[in-house]
Amino acid sequence: MGRIALHDIRKRFGATEIIHGVDLAVEDGELVVFVGPSGCGKSTLLRLIAGLDRPSSGTIEIDGRDVTRLSAAERGLAMVFQSYALYPHMTVRQNLSFGLENTKMARDEVARRIDAAARMLEIAPLLDRRPTQLSGGQRQRVAIGRAIVREPAAFLLDEPLSNLDAELRVTMRAELAQLHARLTTTMIHVTHDQVEAMTLADRIVVLRQGRIEQVATPLDLFNRPANLFVAGFVGAPNMNLLSATARDGRAALPGGLDIPVPRDGPCTIGIRPQHLHPAEPGAPALEGQVTLVEALGTETVLHARTPDGTALTTVVQGQSPLRPGQTLRLTPDPHEIHRFDADGLRMDDPGAAR
Amino acid sequence: MAARLPGLGAVVAAPLVLLARAVDPPLRWWQRVAGQGGMAAVFLLPNLAIFGVFVLVPLALNLVYSTTAGTGILLGGRSFVGAAQYARLLECGDYLDALTCREDMFWTATANTFVFVVFQVTTMVAVATITALILNREIRGRGFFRAVFFFPVLLSPVVVGLIWRWILQRQGLLNLIMVSLGLDPEVWLNDRTYAFAATIGVSVWAHMGFYTLILLAGLQAIPKDLYEAAEMDGTPPARVFRRITLPLLGPNLAVVLVLALIRGVQIFDEVYVLTGGGPGTSTLYLTQYIYEVGFASVLRNPGLAAAASILMGLVLVVLTLCQLRLSRRGAARDAK
Numbered sequence: 001m002g003r004i005a006l007h008d009i010r011k012r013f014g015a016t017e018i019i020h021g022v023d024l025a026v027e028d029g030e031l032v033v034f035v036g037p038s039g040c041g042k043s044t045l046l047r048l049i050a051g052l053d054r055p056s057s058g059t060i061e062i063d064g065r066d067v068t069r070l071s072a073a074e075r076g077l078a079m080v081f082q083s084y085a086l087y088p089h090m091t092v093r094q095n096l097s098f099g100l101e102n103t104k105m106a107r108d109e110v111a112r113r114i115d116a117a118a119r120m121l122e123i124a125p126l127l128d129r130r131p132t133q134l135s136g137g138q139r140q141r142v143a144i145g146r147a148i149v150r151e152p153a154a155f156l157l158d159e160p161l162s163n164l165d166a167e168l169r170v171t172m173r174a175e176l177a178q179l180h181a182r183l184t185t186t187m188i189h190v191t192h193d194q195v196e197a198m199t200l201a202d203r204i205v206v207l208r209q210g211r212i213e214q215v216a217t218p219l220d221l222f223n224r225p226a227n228l229f230v231a232g233f234v235g236a237p238n239m240n241l242l243s244a245t246a247r248d249g250r251a252a253l254p255g256g257l258d259i260p261v262p263r264d265g266p267c268t269i270g271i272r273p274q275h276l277h278p279a280e281p282g283a284p285a286l287e288g289q290v291t292l293v294e295a296l297g298t299e300t301v302l303h304a305r306t307p308d309g310t311a312l313t314t315v316v317q318g319q320s321p322l323r324p325g326q327t328l329r330l331t332p333d334p335h336e337i338h339r340f341d342a343d344g345l346r347m348d349d350p351g352a353a354r
Numbered sequence: 355m356a357a358r359l360p361g362l363g364a365v366v367a368a369p370l371v372l373l374a375r376a377v378d379p380p381l382r383w384w385q386r387v388a389g390q391g392g393m394a395a396v397f398l399l400p401n402l403a404i405f406g407v408f409v410l411v412p413l414a415l416n417l418v419y420s421t422t423a424g425t426g427i428l429l430g431g432r433s434f435v436g437a438a439q440y441a442r443l444l445e446c447g448d449y450l451d452a453l454t455c456r457e458d459m460f461w462t463a464t465a466n467t468f469v470f471v472v473f474q475v476t477t478m479v480a481v482a483t484i485t486a487l488i489l490n491r492e493i494r495g496r497g498f499f500r501a502v503f504f505f506p507v508l509l510s511p512v513v514v515g516l517i518w519r520w521i522l523q524r525q526g527l528l529n530l531i532m533v534s535l536g537l538d539p540e541v542w543l544n545d546r547t548y549a550f551a552a553t554i555g556v557s558v559w560a561h562m563g564f565y566t567l568i569l570l571a572g573l574q575a576i577p578k579d580l581y582e583a584a585e586m587d588g589t590p591p592a593r594v595f596r597r598i599t600l601p602l603l604g605p606n607l608a609v610v611l612v613l614a615l616i617r618g619v620q621i622f623d624e625v626y627v628l629t630g631g632g633p634g635t636s637t638l639y640l641t642q643y644i645y646e647v648g649f650a651s652v653l654r655n656p657g658l659a660a661a662a663s664i665l666m667g668l669v670l671v672v673l674t675l676c677q678l679r680l681s682r683r684g685a686a687r688d689a690k
Binding site: 050051052071072073074077078079081083084085087088089098099100102103146150 | 580
């Protein structure tokens with residue numbers, strides 16, 4: 001079991017509050033990813049859950065038990081550190097057994113668990129090596145193995161993939177997902193990489209400056225971002241954000257486009273690059289000059305600038321004949337438009353039957 | 355608005371820049387003449403000259419003195435005697451009893467030094483380790499305490515000796531305090547055991563800051579994550595120390611041990627000022643013996659002193675080789 005609940009968690013260092021009242025429930029067996037730019041408090045929040053730091057106020061519950069005042073060890077969680085934190089002077093086997101020996105566990109039970117973890121992670125041939133004799137990916141596996149043998153209520157992973165090269169990161173990401181499917185233990189994974197978050201998570205927690213911006217499944221986050229920050233943070237390339245002012249329920253965009261909006265006043269219209277399509281000749285369209293063409297083979301990212309200086313990005317499938325300096329006319333998919341009010345909060349589409 | 359003044363750095367740098375510009379052309383000319391390899395020699399020369407005059411030449415002279423006899427300092431008045439000075443030092447009925455030796459004071463000093471080094475180095479390593487562990491914790495005023503513990507290292511050994519003599523002497527500070535507390539005063543420096551303990555205590559006090567610094571650097575090089583990983587596993591503090599801190603501090607501890615040994619064998623200034631080797635010969639250590647035989651006794655014997663210092667030098671060479679091996683092994687480990 002591993003249901004983790006946070007109630008109004010705050011953390012101050014001296015006079016500076018860096019976590020401003022976080023409420024969150026992570027269900028048993030769920031894989032939740034904390035994502036956000038650096039300094040958003042995601043690692044701090046993980047350390048508070050781990051018990052390595054204490055919150056200034058608020059409570060933490062694991063399976064309904066208040067653990068706020070309990071030590072890290074008493075919480076029954078296991079952590080995988082960004083640096084792996086393997087003991088350099090011990091063999092892999094000793095690294096795996098070190099934590100278990102604290103609990104006076106029977107010898108054959110320790111051996112059984114190490115055996116099982118080594119088989120699951122395919123590190124059995126490495127058991128008698130030292131961490132310095134392992135590659136980055138192997139160290140990563142050992143670090144995960146050290147967490148697995150504890151059979152914890154939940155795994156806490158602090159940017160576990162950030163020290164790996166790009167190729168290995170993709171492989172390990174898939175392995176982590178498989179591992180979670182096999183273990184069905186609660187996992188909280190911290191990353192600044194939104195692709196990692198999207199591919200791994202059951203639910204994503206987007207954090208900014210010590211506050212939760214949105215908690216949602218990856219696709220919900222992509223389809224219905226709750227505010228401008230989430231809209232800009234999730235999805236690549238970044239969403240196009242166009243300022244406008246709505247009058248009589250419609251916001252006028254350059255080029256004669258106008259978008260229905262539920263409330264009048266200043267607003268921001270968001271359109272993902274994937275949802276901008278070439279406009280029919282003569283139809284109203286966003287018009288711009290191509291400034292940069294990124295040809296990725298299967299798709300092409302086009303960057304353009306409108307006459308009033310607004311930057312536009314669009315993605316077209318396949319390869320594009322367009323070159324910088326040429327004119328691009330784009331029209332948004334009317335069902336894929338995001339509307340945000342003056343405070344940056346999502347306004348619901350008046351026409352959509354959701 | 356006031357005009358911006360040039361920063362202190364610029365003020366200090368300006369004359370240096372001028373100097374560098376002034377010496378640049380002649381040095382370039384010199385390099386053309388001497389070639390790049392020759393230029394390296396040119397830059398090394400000043401340091402080599404100093405090293406030669408103050409280390410190499412005295413070392414060679416010492417070898418010469420140790421093979422000659424006479425009371426004179428001028429080499430012309432001395433006669434070659436081969437290894438006779440060494441033989442005289444080593445002539446002993448029973449090496450475990452200094453009184454059966456021809457140069458009984460040499461053997462007394464050697465035995466004293468041996469016991470001193472064993473106790474002093476053990477105490478030093480223990481105290482420096484404990485101090486480093488405490489200073490490595492998040493305690494209030496950590497910077498202040500780090501400075502305080504290092505401060506005695508900066509003192510001249512003679513000043514250290516004088517301070518502690520002023521504290522420990524018959525009418526000293528310690529006895530004054532004891533009397534005011536209603537206790538009987540002690541003759542600290544005139545009691546064999548107390549005086550011996552005082553030489554250990556004072557030398558540890560004076561030098562531990564240096565070793566604490568080495569150990570503190572070692573402690574700070576241990577990643578914090580390792581301790582957090584151990585904390586997640588609920589590792590008891592004693593086990594963390596034994597299984598994580600000690601093994602990872604090992605190379606630093608080895609360096610500290612050997613350095614303390616080398617410097618322990620050479621102990622002189624503080625003790626000479628503090629006890630003068632007394633009471634009797636109970637705190638007479640080797641370097642003081644060498645000094646007194648060579649320079650301070652009525653019948654001074656530079657040849658005998660030189661031979662004794664060469665013998666002591668051999669012990670130090672062995673210890674230094676140990677230290678070099680240890681630090682090389684440490685460097686090789688870090689490079690991995």
